[in-house]
Amino acid sequence: MVKEKKERRNSLPELEASDVPGGVVMRIAPGPSGPLHLGHSRVAVLNDEYVKMSGGRLVNRFEDTNPEKVDPEAYHMIAEDLEWLGVDVHETVHQSDRFQRYYDVIRKLTEMxxxxxxxxxxxxxxxxxxxxxxxxxxxxxxxxxxxxxxxxxxxxxxxxxxxxxxxxxxxxxxxxxxxxxxxxxxxxxxxxxxDRYNVYPMMNLSVAVDDHDFGITHVMRGKDHLNNTHRQGFIYDYLSWTRPVFIHYGLVSIPDTVLKTSVIGQGIKEGEYKGWDDVRVGTLRALRRRGISPEAIRRYWLEVGIKQVDVQVSWDNLFAINRDIVEPEAKRFFFVPEPVKVSVEFDGTTESSCPLHPDRPEMGVRRHSFQGDFQVHICSEDHEELRRKGMLRLKGLCNIESGETCRHAGDDKSVSRQGVRIVQWAPEGSLPAEVVMPDGGLTRGLVEPLDASPGDVVQFERFGFVRIESVDDGVRAVYAHR
RNA sequence: GCUCCCGUAGUGUAGUGGCCAAUCAUGAGGGCCUCUCGAGCCUUCGACCCGGGUUCAAAUCCCGGCGGGAGCACCA
Known part of the structure; x- marks a missing residue:
């Protein structure tokens, strides 16, 4: 065995008894009370990953045994979430199809x-x-x-x-x-x-029966289920069933985010949240809206692994992974929050040129033409800098000097070495834009006409990565991270 | 109260008795580079919960504390 220390771990530790013919059979068992959130995605990704590693099968089992907690919408929302995550489900099961089976098992246990x-x-x-x-x-x-x-x-x-x-x-x-x-x-x-049935199983019965019936070889769950595992063990023993391998991982705490399905659902009803994808909540659909890629979530959980230590999710780490994935593809555009209009005296013609991606010239450039005096918008903070310093560089266009009206001051890029700030700007013809921020608030401004489609993650230079939500007379985007 | 699980830098992770004056990532500080506060490059900071024991040798094994978490539902 070759030791490969000093390498960032990119695979999971081998599962105990994973050399099952035909591969391991694992399951995810969501309760359909709402869509999946970041916490749920851990077990989904980990199970999926192990199944893929061994060429096995993954069962998605809807645990809908408490009619009071089932949201009928959740079935398809969860299926969508799993698909988005890239989790390959080989079989879908509804516990609500199996009540008779649970009755039979309890009858057997009673007889015994x-x-x-x-x-x-x-x-x-x-x-x-x-x-x-x-x-x-x-x-x-x-x-x-x-x-x-x-x-x-x-x-x-x-x-x-x-x-x-x-x-x-x-x-x-x-x-x-x-x-x-x-x-x-x-x-x-x-x-x-x-109302065909009114007697429902508790999870310890239905879970044990189903894990057995569907030939689950490895059960992975949070360690909050440790006692449930022991309880289910009694059923296995009474019926002489072979137990699957149980793996318990530590609890996940996710700071600064509303995760509880019931709380989010309530918030939606009361108008506090706009929907399951409100950026303030921790659902996968909210993260998707915020431009977090499913690959980032997967990589994040693989990095965390399956230890029994409790973990605290680090948004910084997740964002760093996401940035790593998204940055090479993200087109650059100028977005100017809190825009201030600046008139510039100019008596020639010129054309601005900025790459769509600084490290990938093949992606092309954005150009804007200017003839004679012109106007641009810059953000208010940069405008103050202009008044303070007397000079600013409009990135890709020219330098300007402040005055009664501003003046074109050449195109010498080296001024930045003298401490002149280089800023983004919005030409005439820019579109009104609003960016949904993580706190749910809006940052309004102007964005240069952009060549991007809804769903694209782009970078607003000096502002951050955003996911474009709509482009028409104006642009709406959702802030991802710096 | 009882039972169980866990304890490596701010966060996450590697490590299963000697190669650990402890890995990698992220973060924070500094520098270089770049027409972005992105990316890249270099560099610094930062951890084995505590105390005993076993051993020539312990982050790693044992015991005892302490700390954190979970469960004790006609929820999952």
Whole structure:
């Protein structure tokens, strides 16, 4: 083995037991309550990457087992988000198609004496659990429990009255692992199954069953699921199923961003946010709008890896990766925020010339012609500099001297060595432009007529990289980063 | 309260007993270059949570602290 230290790591560590014939089978399991956000993208990218490394298969499993939390729009939004991320889904599964299967499994467990139907008040049940005590229902035999299960499944009870519980051990030292609920009744129509069912599985049942049924070889999830993994382990053991390899990565915290789907959804309803792609929120569609490329997100998560340490997302690092990807392709244009008009005395003809990309002359140049006196706009801060210093260089055009009106002062580029500031400018015929800033506010100004299409990421010189959103009588763009 | 997980620079990461007076990236400072405050080049700053032990040798193994996080839902 050749040691390759000093190299920036660009691949993930090998998975445990990854030499599966036909490649690993992995899954992502989004709850369809809204579109994907940056946090979700980690598990999606990592799973996808491992599947690709071994030529395996990736299952996208919609965990829509709580009808109260399903947003019917989310199914296709998530699919779109995954596609945008470049995640290859080989099979899509809806848990809402599989309720009967979960019922069958719980019936089996009940027959085996590993599950019971509890009719206790949920608070009492919880308190007894904390006290390591079994409730009255726990002791009843399989016969009685099967009878109760039938009643539960035939709407004999009302919601909250009965629940199917998987037995573990009431005196398990870890309180999180003492008996857990597997099925319960919810009287709420489901977007996909309507009111055909009203008994829904809890995730520990449905996840264990599905991971087994679909032959998942490796399960990757946040370490907040560590206890769920243990709970699901009981089901595997009771049914003599082989467990997949479980990998738990550390929790992700993402600063300065609203991530919680419910909070964003609420904000949209209340008019606080304009939609799921509002630049202030952390959804993938917001990041896409902001000109963050899916490759940058992928590279970012590959760099972070799958350690169990909690990580804090660094926007700086993500932006740096994005800049690296976007910079070589980004056309340069002049955008002038807070424009101030400057009249320039001039008695010749000239033409400005600025490259579309300073390091790639083959991309061409932008030109503007001038004859006689002319006017340009520069930003107010540069205008102050002009008054302070008396001179400014209009990049690619000429130098100007301040006065009553300004004066063309030659085209000697070397003035910059004497400390003359080189600035961007907007010629007559420029378009009004507004740039959506990360705080949701707008920066208005003028932009030179630009050869760019919606979706392009360009650089507004001395301002930053932006993603063009629309171009017609005016230009609308979204700020990405410096 | 109980249980579990984790602890390398501001951030992320490499490192699995000697090649570590610790890698790479990002960031911050300085310089060069460039008709952008972008890119590029050079350079500086900056970390093994603490304390014991094992060993000729510990970031790496063991024990104990401390710190951070998570779970103990009829959410996922």
């Amino acid at each position: 004496g590993h599950a019971y139907i509890c009719l206790c008040d949920s608070n009492d049940w919880r308190e007894m659990k904390v006290a390591c005590q079994a409730c009255g229902c726990r002791g009843s035999g399989p016969e009685d429990n099967l009878e109760r299960l039938d009643r539960l499944l035939s709407s004999h009870y009302s919601a909250g009255e009965a629940a199917a519980v998987v037995k573990t051990a009431v005196d398990h030292p870890n309180p999180a692992l003492r008996d857990f609920i597997a099925l319960r009744q919810v009287d709420h129509p489901h977007p996909r199954t309507g």
